[in-house]
Amino acid sequence: MDLNAYLKDRKQRIDEAIDRFLPGDDSLPADLFKAMRYSLFAGGKRIRPILCLAAAEATGLSDVSESILPVACALEYIHTYSLIHDDLPAMDNDDYRRGNPTSHKVFGEALAILAGDALLTEAFALMARGDLQPEIAPETLLKVISEIATAAGAFGMVGGQVDDVKAEGKPGNLDVLNQIHSRKTGAMIVVSLRAGAILSCASESHLAALTDYGHKIGLVFQIADDILNVEGDRHLLGKNTGSDAARGKMTFPTLLGLENSRQKACSLVEDALGDLELFDSRAMPLRLLARYFLERRF
Ligand code: GRG
DSSP, X not given: OOHHHHHHHHHHHHHHHHHHHSOOTTSSSHHHHHHHHHHHTSOOOOHHHHHHHHHHHHTTOOSOOGGGXXXXXXXXXXXXHHHHHHTSTTTTOOSEETTEEOHHHHHOHHHHHHHHHHHHXXXXXXXXXXXXXXXXOHHHHHHHXXXXXXXXXXXXXXXXXXXXHHHTTSOOOHHHHHHHHIIIIIHXXXXXXXXXXXXXXXXXHHHHHHHHHHHHHHHHHHHHHHHHHHXXXXXXXXXXXXXXXXXXXXXXXXHHOHHHHHHHHHHHHHHHHHHTTTSOGGGHHHHHHHHHHHHOOO
């Protein structure tokens, strides 16, 4: 299976769906919709929606179902909001993301904050649109929406981000770091997989296996991110490297060193592949994605 072709195809379908679901930038207030579109179409890899679709595929859905696209796209809205807010002067104060000026650099801080707020809110409005997902039972949709709210909120991504900000410049340890990342980055990755599986009515054993797989690849994703911040190619990344060290951030390379971080990520990938043993060939994209997370260059 050609993973690059798969990723390209899925990204294209997600881009097309987001374009359909999001009001055009001629909607009012025009600046707000422009800012929302600017960040949504600024070159994201669409990892979370792709995981959602791949989990649905692995647990029974034969192809990209129209009914699953609202939830998949909503995951990208939430991810995009988190990046806009993460780049703000009050947080990471980044001027560039994916090679483009960050939202607050283009639209100003107030509008960037509001574009993030609107994306988060519109994500839930989109997921609640039963008319776009007629084949999905309302209680199934409610379960997915509730899980995504928990993963994105105080017990998940936002809580992890708070602890991450608080940990800056302080000595840390591996337990604290794992705790931060399982919420800051991991929770949205795990829930993306779970959402796809729940929407395709997966069995409990498949759901549990995907959850375990998600925790591991979430950590791999973060370790890879930390390593890229040290030795990545800034042209490929579209932003400067070395920012973690400059801010005194606790990362896997600072605690373990680069080589041990790489080894930890490799062994997590092997374990994650073990979690997929009960799946058939329809889980091939998820198997290849685990390695892709380890080897990604941007
Ligand atoms: C501001 C509430 C709030 C949360 C921010 C996710 C997050 C929390 C901050 C992002 C900081 C960061 C660089 C985390 C490392 C992992 C990560 C989420 C990388 C970016 O995700 P990709 O690679 O992004 O999927 P693309 O550009 O492909 O969309």
